[in-house]
Amino acid sequence: MLKFQRTKLVNIINNNDGTLAVHGTLDDHIYQIEIDMVIGIDDHAIRAIDGKWIRAENSECRRAIPFLKNAIGIKIDSDDFTQHVNKHVGRKACPHFANLIIECCNAAEDAVDMLKFEAAGKDQPDLTFEEYLAGNAPVVPKDKPEARVSVQPDRPEKQATKEKKILEGLNGFCVDLHIHTFPASQCSSSSVDEMLQEAGRIGLDAVCITDHNYVWKTADIHTLSEKHGILVFNGNEITTDQGDMLVFGMHKDVQGIIKLKELKQLVDDANGFIIAAHPFRGFLIFNTNEIGLTVEKAMQRPALKQVNALEILNGKVTERENVFAGKVAAGLGMPATGGSDAHDVAGVGKYATCFDVKIGNEEELVEAL
Structure with missing residues (x-):
């Protein structure tokens, strides 16, 4: 621990x-x-x-x-x-x-x-x-x-x-697939206990801890679940040469920047799942016409062929960027997910992914994704 x-x-x-x-x-x-x-x-x-x-x-x-x-x-x-x-x-x-x-x-x-x-x-x-x-x-x-x-x-x-708060009206088994805790993620300002307490308070069914290039021990994840009375799943946000990727089902400790092609091989070998996190963050700072970025051109990005899903609702990007990501996912027919990308208690549960089935462990999460 x-x-x-x-x-x-x-x-x-x-x-x-x-x-x-x-x-x-x-x-x-x-x-x-x-x-x-x-x-x-x-x-x-x-x-x-x-x-x-x-x-x-x-x-x-x-x-x-x-x-x-x-x-x-x-x-x-x-x-x-x-x-x-x-x-x-x-x-x-x-x-x-x-x-x-x-x-x-x-x-x-x-x-x-x-x-x-x-x-x-x-x-x-x-x-x-x-x-x-x-x-x-x-x-x-x-x-x-x-x-x-x-x-x-x-x-x-x-x-x-x-x-x-925010979870009234949501149906299904709702999971925040994207949170960061301090000090495992230096950019976060809330501890894992604070984040999980808030997740339970607002009614989430489960939370995925996706600290930057940090893999929690399975025993510690189970301890946190029992302590807070909420399901906790192990994830990881890994930096690649094609952007940040949320990884589930693969527990290899990857440090620094890895090539996306190499990461995909590791995740495939572990029967895991890759979600492109905030895939268009920063792309829409300027008017899309000024930089020539269209949904059709975005759909041709090579990185999107290496991932299993796109995060189309992220709590840390603009509404335009989320909408754009949603259009790209729809155009490609790719699965889409939502996660808060919370770096403090206030952000937990801003977005979540709700499943039609109840999920009991990490393997079932990967299967549901």
């Missing part, structure tokens, strides 16, 4: 001016970063933010500080808060800073709830915190100016909305 330890610490102080001062640190074997924020109690908005990196192994964290300002104005109680932070800080700068911001703001919400509970307790001394969260606290009358926050809690309603 991969051994790794990460510590997150959040400290919150009431400034007594309608704001909270929030200080957060993230420290693990690779990174050590800190942030300071000011969050409004009434409007739940990030008023100010600053950060610093103390230890980092890549350039992302070092250049992230100016991008932290993109979080100013975001309301921490909004339904799309996590997506906003990941989009404006995580993708543009550093996912580790985004992860720490989210952790700090979750703690700040708890602190606001505690302040509201204390205000409600002035009129109802016997009120318990559980009763308050259940919505049984009275609203403080307007003639009591010392209560600067509304005491009617909105957090339980927000949590209920999140619990329903």
Whole structure:
């Protein structure tokens, strides 16, 4: 089992001016970063933010500080808060800073709830915190100016909305075929335990761990399945001379860049399956007419003859790129899959592949694909 330890610490102080001062640190074997924020109690908005990196192994964290300002104005109680932070800080700068911001703001919400509970307790001394969260606290009358926050809690309603999340209406056995975990994938900012907890919470039937050029031990995969009560399948995202490939059923540890033709031989020998991951990522930055890329021309790419399926729904590319991939798959009559390509908890399950049959192990997954 991969051994790794990460510590997150959040400290919150009431400034007594309608704001909270929030200080957060993230420290693990690779990174050590800190942030300071000011969050409004009434409007739940990030008023100010600053950060610093103390230890980092890549350039992302070092250049992230100016991008932290993109979080100013975001309301921490909004339904799309996590997506906003990941989009404006995580993708543009550093996912580790985004992860720490989210952790700090979750703690700040708890602190606001505690302040509201204390205000409600002035009129109802016997009120318990559980009763308050259940919505049984009275609203403080307007003639009591010392209560600067509304005491009617909105957090339980927000949590209920999140619990329903994205999987309502999907039928079949639904699997997120594409997620990355930290530290096996250095580009990820969430641990395997965090990712699997989220997958179970939103109702996925199974998850495929597809870390970059990293093969999990079968025993560890089984342990994770038992620990989290969700089926976990072993996969791998392998870098080839023709792009990134999701591989299932082949457990050879491939490092560096391999020729796609050689990878196909390895996978065929293992009776495995290859999916071309985000096959047109970056191809549509310019208008397709400007670079002469059409669906017909894309269908002629030699790499597509070496794979078994195309990923046509990927959570990390643009809608245009997904639509284009779907048209290519349809034109070739190739199987199509969807996967979140999640690099943090917020992305898990954005897209999934739903099968008509229940899948119980990796061999059955390959057969179903």
